[in-house]
Amino acid sequence: MKFTTVVLLGILLPGSFATLNAQPAGTSQVVLAMTGESVMTSDTTAVCITYYQLIGDLPLRYLFAPSMLFAQPIVDRAHAYFIWVSDFSMQTLPANKDSNFFALIPEGEGTIYFSDRPDLRDWSNLTERSTWGQPVAKFVRKAGIFQSADGGVTGTFISSTTMVSSQPVSINGKTFDFKDLVPHGMTCYETCLAESEAGTCVAIGGGL
Numbered sequence: 001m002k003f004t005t006v007v008l009l010g011i012l013l014p015g016s017f018a019t020l021n022a023q024p025a026g027t028s029q030v031v032l033a034m035t036g037e038s039v040m041t042s043d044t045t046a047v048c049i050t051y052y053q054l055i056g057d058l059p060l061r062y063l064f065a066p067s068m069l070f071a072q073p074i075v076d077r078a079h080a081y082f083i084w085v086s087d088f089s090m091q092t093l094p095a096n097k098d099s100n101f102f103a104l105i106p107e108g109e110g111t112i113y114f115s116d117r118p119d120l121r122d123w124s125n126l127t128e129r130s131t132w133g134q135p136v137a138k139f140v141r142k143a144g145i146f147q148s149a150d151g152g153v154t155g156t157f158i159s160s161t162t163m164v165s166s167q168p169v170s171i172n173g174k175t176f177d178f179k180d181l182v183p184h185g186m187t188c189y190e191t192c193l194a195e196s197e198a199g200t201c202v203a204i205g206g207g208l
Contacts, residue, residue, distance in 0.1 A: 029203050036197055054200075142160045
């Protein structure tokens, strides 16, 4: 079964990145864009792994490592400083006349890892994540519904998340903390094609 899952979180820095006192993003403001995949671990479980092409106003050199010193950053998972990882499961629901596949994605957890040496990550074992970097933000992923018109090969998924904890991260001599940027969480809108997924997240206001 092919389907996508939630990804979340972003950074919004007003003006220059030299200003470290980042303000929270405004409600419904786009703060993140991501690409990734959901790797199936059984018929009903998977691991979602995504990386960010857009985090607020950060330039690409703060998101991706270069191939060599002073080279341009390479925009792919292998060079991503930040990755989002979330284990999830699904429960198939009865279809309706407009969609032949529905699946409930129950509430779960997600973690953003940061590594300034993404080339050292070992992807050979998805349960052993010690090389994936420093956990810099953890979230509760609210339950959502995956909907598909072609049996789960392609579809859409919408879900919201709230932050559980975070810690400052330093890159290129600058320091920031995710909790200062999206204090009320994110709502993410995703599409998938087979195992691949892509989408954007917007900030949510207080009271969630």
